[in-house]
Amino acid sequence: MKKTILITGAHGFLGSSLSAFLRKHQKGFKLHGIAHEDCDLAEPGAVKPILRRLKPAYIFHFAGGRTDDVRRMLDANFETTKNLLDAVAELGLKTRVVIPGSAAEYGNIHGKKLITENCLPKPLGWYGFVKLLQTNLGLFYARQGLDVVVVRMFNICGANTPASLSIGGFARQIVAIERGEKPVIKTKNLGGKRDFLDIDDICRGLWMIARKGKAGEIYNLCSGRSSSIRTLLQRLLRSAHSRDIRVQENKQDSSLSFDVIGANAKFRSVVPWSPRVSLEQSLQNTLDSYRRLAS
Numbered sequence: 001m002k003k004t005i006l007i008t009g010a011h012g013f014l015g016s017s018l019s020a021f022l023r024k025h026q027k028g029f030k031l032h033g034i035a036h037e038d039c040d041l042a043e044p045g046a047v048k049p050i051l052r053r054l055k056p057a058y059i060f061h062f063a064g065g066r067t068d069d070v071r072r073m074l075d076a077n078f079e080t081t082k083n084l085l086d087a088v089a090e091l092g093l094k095t096r097v098v099i100p101g102s103a104a105e106y107g108n109i110h111g112k113k114l115i116t117e118n119c120l121p122k123p124l125g126w127y128g129f130v131k132l133l134q135t136n137l138g139l140f141y142a143r144q145g146l147d148v149v150v151v152r153m154f155n156i157c158g159a160n161t162p163a164s165l166s167i168g169g170f171a172r173q174i175v176a177i178e179r180g181e182k183p184v185i186k187t188k189n190l191g192g193k194r195d196f197l198d199i200d201d202i203c204r205g206l207w208m209i210a211r212k213g214k215a216g217e218i219y220n221l222c223s224g225r226s227s228s229i230r231t232l233l234q235r236l237l238r239s240a241h242s243r244d245i246r247v248q249e250n251k252q253d254s255s256l257s258f259d260v261i262g263a264n265a266k267f268r269s270v271v272p273w274s275p276r277v278s279l280e281q282s283l284q285n286t287l288d289s290y291r292r293l294a295s
Contacts, residue, residue, distance in 0.1 A: 004030045004054050008047075008084070009062035011035040013162050014100065014202075018060060021203035032056070036063070041080035048087040051095075058210055059084070059097045064134070066127045066164065073126065077134045085141040085148070094147060098210050099138040101152035101218065103195070103260050104128030114263035117152070117218045135218065142216035149213040151206060154222035154262045158199035158282045159289040167196070167286050170233050174240045175290040183245045185237075190230040190249050191257025195222045198277035198285070208271040222262030223275050235283055 005022060009015040010033025022031055032054055039046050041063050061084055064077035081099065088095055107122040109115050123129045135150050142148040161168035166187075173185045197205075205221045213219055237245055267273065277285075 002030045003057035005058045006056040007033045015062040042075045099150045101150045102131040103154040105132040108258040116263045150218045154195040159285045171286045171290045193226040193259040195261045198282035201275045219267045220262045
């Protein structure tokens with residue numbers, strides 16, 4: 001009998017991307033996804049019948065994400081995680097649960113060239129704070145005996161990257177300009193550097209660490225290399241079909257102009273993973289996906 005993989009938040013960017021990856025590369029598992037319309041994970045006990053029926057070997061808990069409403073963001077990330085892990089515990093399942101962490105949990109780490117899992121998190125915004133609560137919740141349940149690992153993902157780009165993320169937002173605006181809108185890209189402060197990975201490399205890493213990672217541990221999923229946001233935007237603009245695009249930058253938002261570059265040595269000590277998709281190709285994939293969406 002094939003083992004089951006369950007993905008919550010299956011209709012979101014990360015959930016749908018991992019689903020596509022697993023369908024393509026892992027034929028030996030049954031894949032099941034649930035979205036909010038299937039089950040309200042913020043409701044205590046709601047997911048229990050699904051878990052009782054499926055008895056999944058792996059759960060990728062991708063329900064949640066970022067909203068402007070802090071209360072809703074807590075419900076979507078913290079409450080859903082508690083209810084899911086409560087159900088796993090009550091049913092006595094031996095399921096490996098993967099919790100998606102974020103580089104936003106670290107905040108601005110001074111004096112470190114590369115951010116390791118041992119760095120003390122100091123989130124600067126509500127999203128990073130809520131994700132840190134979610135991480136600590138997962139680790140708490142791991143100490144109670146559940147098979148939980150946390151993967152802190154750094155910045156993502158590649159096909160279908162949402163416009164709420166920097167590269168996706170740039171790509172969406174460029175394609176809109178190509179289709180006749182005013183040739184101006186509006187952006188937050190472009191200072192600082194970030195650590196980007198293509199979504200395909202993210203999905204491959206998630207699956208590898210789900211199988212080999214140690215319960216109760218945090219793993220950075222990152223490239224370990226520095227990329228200037230300004231430079232990445234310039235690269236995208238060179239691939240634009242329109243010329244003379246003006247960039248309107250909000251330089252007042254200086255809180256964004258720090259460097260966030262991760263160390264992946266711990267991750268790579270557990271699995272034989274390294275990025276395969278070049279940053280140049282990933283940027284092109286992002287742009288092309290928005291062109292397909294607009295066509």
